[in-house]
Amino acid sequence: MQTQLESLLYRVEKPGRYVGGEYNQVVKPWESVETHVALVFPDIYDIGQSNLGLAILYDILNRQPDILAERAYAPWIDMETQLREHNLPLFSLESKMPLSEFDILGITLPYEQIYTNVINILDLAGIPLFSNQRTKTDPLILAGGQASYNPEPMADFIDAFAIGEGEEVILEITHAYQAWKRSGAAREDLLTTLAEVPGVYVPSLYTVSYNPDGTIQAVTPQNEQVSFPVVKRIMPKLPPPITQFIVPNVQTVHDRLSVEIMRGCTRGCRFCHAGMVNRPVRERSVEEIITAIDDGLAATGYDEVGILSLSSSDYTQILPLTEEIYHKFRDSHVRVSLPSLRIASFSVDLMDELKELSPAGGFTIAPEAATERLRAVINKPLDENVLLETARTIFEHGWLNLKMYFMIGLPTETMEDVQAILDLGSKVHKIGRSIAGNRVNIHLGISTFIPKAHTPFQWYPMDTPENIQSKLDLLKRGAHQAHLKMTYNLPEASLVESWLSRGDRRLGAVILQAWQNGAKFDAWSEHLNLQAWQDAFSRVELDPDFYTLRQRSLDETLPWDHISTGVSKHFLLTDLCLSQAERTREDCRNSCYNCGILDCFESTRPTQDDVYWGCP
Amino acid sequence: MNETKYRYRAVFSKNGDMRFIGHLDLQQLLERALRRSGLPLRYSQGFSPKVRLNLASALPLGFTSSAEMMDFWLEQPMEPSLIQQQLNSALPTGIRILSVTEVSNDFPSLQASLKAAEYKVSFKAGVDVSAVCANLEELLNEPNLIVTRRNKQFDLKPLVEALQWEEDKLYLRLSNRPEASARPDELLALLGLAPEQYDIQRIGLYYS
Numbered sequence: 006m007q008t009q010l011e012s013l014l015y016r017v018e019k020p021g022r023y024v025g026g027e028y029n030q031v032v033k034p035w036e037s038v039e040t041h042v043a044l045v046f047p048d049i050y051d052i053g054q055s056n057l058g059l060a061i062l063y064d065i066l067n068r069q070p071d072i073l074a075e076r077a078y079a080p081w082i083d084m085e086t087q088l089r090e091h092n093l094p095l096f097s098l099e100s101k102m103p104l105s106e107f108d109i110l111g112i113t114l115p116y117e118q119i120y121t122n123v124i125n126i127l128d129l130a131g132i133p134l135f136s137n138q139r140t141k142t143d144p145l146i147l148a149g150g151q152a153s154y155n156p157e158p159m160a161d162f163i164d165a166f167a168i169g170e171g172e173e174v175i176l177e178i179t180h181a182y183q184a185w186k187r188s189g190a191a192r193e194d195l196l197t198t199l200a201e202v203p204g205v206y207v208p209s210l211y212t213v214s215y216n217p218d219g220t221i222q223a224v225t226p227q228n229e230q231v232s233f234p235v236v237k238r239i240m241p242k243l244p245p246p247i248t249q250f251i252v253p254n255v256q257t258v259h260d261r262l263s264v265e266i267m268r269g270c271t272r273g274c275r276f277c278h279a280g281m282v283n284r285p286v287r288e289r290s291v292e293e294i295i296t297a298i299d300d301g302l303a304a305t306g307y308d309e310v311g312i313l314s315l316s317s318s319d320y321t322q323i324l325p326l327t328e329e330i331y332h333k334f335r336d337s338h339v340r341v342s343l344p345s346l347r348i349a350s351f352s353v354d355l356m357d358e359l360k361e362l363s364p365a366g367g368f369t370i371a372p373e374a375a376t377e378r379l380r381a382v383i384n385k386p387l388d389e390n391v392l393l394e395t396a397r398t399i400f401e402h403g404w405l406n407l408k409m410y411f412m413i414g415l416p417t418e419t420m421e422d423v424q425a426i427l428d429l430g431s432k433v434h435k436i437g438r439s440i441a442g443n444r445v446n447i448h449l450g451i452s453t454f455i456p457k458a459h460t461p462f463q464w465y466p467m468d469t470p471e472n473i474q475s476k477l478d479l480l481k482r483g484a485h486q487a488h489l490k491m492t493y494n495l496p497e498a499s500l501v502e503s504w505l506s507r508g509d510r511r512l513g514a515v516i517l518q519a520w521q522n523g524a525k526f527d528a529w530s531e532h533l534n535l536q537a538w539q540d541a542f543s544r545v546e547l548d549p550d551f552y553t554l555r556q557r558s559l560d561e562t563l564p565w566d567h568i569s570t571g572v573s574k575h576f577l578l579t580d581l582c583l584s585q586a587e588r589t590r591e592d593c594r595n596s597c598y599n600c601g602i603l604d605c606f607e608s609t610r611p612t613q614d615d616v617y618w619g620c621p
Numbered sequence: 622m623n624e625t626k627y628r629y630r631a632v633f634s635k636n637g638d639m640r641f642i643g644h645l646d647l648q649q650l651l652e653r654a655l656r657r658s659g660l661p662l663r664y665s666q667g668f669s670p671k672v673r674l675n676l677a678s679a680l681p682l683g684f685t686s687s688a689e690m691m692d693f694w695l696e697q698p699m700e701p702s703l704i705q706q707q708l709n710s711a712l713p714t715g716i717r718i719l720s721v722t723e724v725s726n727d728f729p730s731l732q733a734s735l736k737a738a739e740y741k742v743s744f745k746a747g748v749d750v751s752a753v754c755a756n757l758e759e760l761l762n763e764p765n766l767i768v769t770r771r772n773k774q775f776d777l778k779p780l781v782e783a784l785q786w787e788e789d790k791l792y793l794r795l796s797n798r799p800e801a802s803a804r805p806d807e808l809l810a811l812l813g814l815a816p817e818q819y820d821i822q823r824i825g826l827y828y829s
Contacts, residue, residue, distance in 0.1 A: 011817075012817035014641055014683075015683055015815075015816040015817050016817075019643075020641035020682070020683075021641045021642045021643065021646060023641075024638035024641050025638065026637065026638045026639065026713055026714055026715055027713060028653070028654070028657070028711075028712070028713040030713075252650075252653055252713075254639075254642045254646055254650055254713070255642065255643075255646045256645075256646060256649075302656075303657065303659075304657070305653065305657070306652070306653030306654060306655070306656035306657035306711070307653065307656075308652075308656065338664055338670050338671075338672075340669075
């Protein structure tokens with residue numbers, strides 16, 4: 006394997022992607038452990054290597070003496086061609102073992118446009134694509150990650166999904182696997198055993214029936230041992246951040262030390278999948294974060310730190326944290342970036358320190374909508390004057406590049422709301438020029454709204470491709486005239502994402518067919534093949550518009566209703582009604598709106614004062 | 622002016638899978654290893670300070686080496702063997718520091734003083750080495766050996782400084798100056814040999 010592989014490496018670009026050997030990689034003698042887990046990121050190494058979730062699981066699994074975890078990624082097109090030409094199976098980086106030799110493949114699904122790559126990886130590994138085709142000798146195909154809160158489109162291919170945070174459940178699953186393997190029982194027994202682990206969803210143990218109109222009639226568990234709904238897992242107290250990161254030898258995205266300061270968000274933006282599914286807010290202490298930065302820098306040799314959270318300025322200790330970071334690192338050669346700041350006066354207080362810690366960085370703000378009305382609809386209230394004042398302060402502190410994120414296609418959006426994006430961009434540009442002249446750049450980042458599962462907007466249809474196109478046309482023309490830079494995602498890419506994120510179990514046939522039609526690397530705009538998807542839908546006789554352009558009825562059984570994020574459907578419905586009344590709900594850390602999280606998890610809430618939960 | 626502080630020169634090897642790590646990535650890797658090592662590093666001045674580190678010569682992707690060289694600077698003088706030890710504990714498998722010496726700041730940079738490089742070529746099973754030997758001899762009888770690199774043509778022949786066979790290994794000494802450097806794989810390509818048919822190890826760098 007190793008020698009054959011070597012000769013291929015001379016024929017592909019960036020062969021360093023495929024060889025592993027990085028600092029902090031863990032290699033255990035294959036025969037020395039009982040259980041072999043391959044952690045798979047279904048895109049290339051360059052994209053997947055920095056994934057924090059997999060890094061955490063790698064760390065946890067490799068701490069167990071009887072388990073090893075290795076890594077695998079999707080090969081780039083050139084390497085795939087070589088592997089197929091030479092009949093070589095896809096392999097792990099550490100031991101160069103074929104994936105089919107592992108006991109468990111843990112595949113992360115951070116976003117939906119990665120699904121065809123999962124199929125491609127299984128195919129390259131020589132593992133049967135369908136769960137029901139696998140036998141006792143095939144690996145267990147396990148998936149998790151943010152996209153698996155709607156697991157249905159991938160239900161045919163995945164044996165078991167771990168819903169929610171993986172730190173604890175990964176070992177419970179592996180231990181259940183070990184017990185099953187030692188027992189020598191049938192593969193069906195493995196699946197029923199796993200289904201008893203809290204947070205594990207085994208799709209083959211649920212039957213889905215459909216109404217004549219194509220909507221779901223019922224999702225029925227096959228017996229009483231199977232949980233219904235499957236409730237996600239959380240870590241009531243976040244474990245200390247990992248610091249022994251693998252340091253890539255070739256350039257990758259987010260090639261820096263990542264330190265997660267908190268999980269969850271209390272803001273309740275109605276479009277935001279991450280904000281709804283990652284509740285409750287749990288924080289780490291400043292001390293723990295600083296220690297993790299120190300240890301992480303020493304262990305990796307990085308000179309750049311990325312502070313991770315959904316909304317950094319909502320971290321209750323943000324000022325003490327930045328003070329501490331500032332004093333520690335201002336005279337060092339370490340750059341620190343703190344993304345996801347909300348616009349608020351105390352963000353402004355941080356600016357001098359931030360500017361000094363990351364001198365080359367730009368500044369990003371995300372109003373998401375440009376009129377006060379629409380911001381009320383999406384529950385991201387923000388006074389325009391505050392925004393303009395913040396922009397002024399940003400320019401006064403020496404930043405020249407300001408990026409502003411907006412969405413188009415939001416519920417109730419009109420052309421006036423879209424025009425307002427340009428007007429707001431121009432106002433900000435004018436302020437910037439009055440302070441720093443023509444060197445100021447305003448960059449509009451436009452994304453298309455997709456009504457995501459488990460959010461108050463989950464019942465809404467997506468805006469039509471025609472509307473999206475005319476909104477984009479308006480913005481492109483206007484941005485050009487107003488000398489604003491603008492980037493946007495391809496409407497085609499949003500379509501594929503919307504089908505896959507809003508789909509039901511029948512989408513499995515579409516995904517398979519699309520892959521057979523040549524779809525892969527759908528997240529890469531240059532590889533996105535919309536025709537392959539459209540042909541796949543017509544081939545399996547499903548209407549794509551059924552999934553995206555249809556207003557779903559409030560009493561409809563949604564494909565993901567049997568997966569519980571802890572947030573109740575009742576809460577989502579109430580929030581939808583408030584949205585329609587253009588009413589906002591302020592940050593729920595001050596007053597609880599009874600979203601359901603506490604009903605679900607309060608019994609696990611730590612009692613110590615040093616463990617901060619965002620819930621009142 | 623004591624601007625540059627204490628200059629050290631390390632000879633290191635690059636083996637195994639590390640041969641698939643390119644020059645710029647190696648530079649980054651060494652910077653990070655230097656930071657992990659805890660040595661009192663000298664940084665460059667300016668807007669975004671970098672570890673001061675100079676590599677002698679880019680090693681082509683796929684080559685191994687027992688003779689790579691780098692210069693780096695420390696804020697305080699240190700025992701070279703201690704530097705070597707600290708650096709080695711911070712390096713990934715496949716990169717090893719073989720020696721460290723202190724060098725004067727008056728010495729020219731590694732890149733500027735490099736003259737030639739020596740390579741050892743081992744052929745993989747299935748390659749008829751005696752035929753290669755004969756073909757190479759014939760080839761070197763040609764007046765010119767024109768090769769194309771990055772759409773530019775140049776004559777390889779005057780850059781071949783020495784050539785020797787030891788058993789079935791080919792030793793090549795090739796010019797490696799900023800304005801004229803030759804690659805052994807370019808010569809082997811003229812014989813119709815592909816990279817997967819041989820291993821190339823750089824075994825010496827020669828500088829003035």
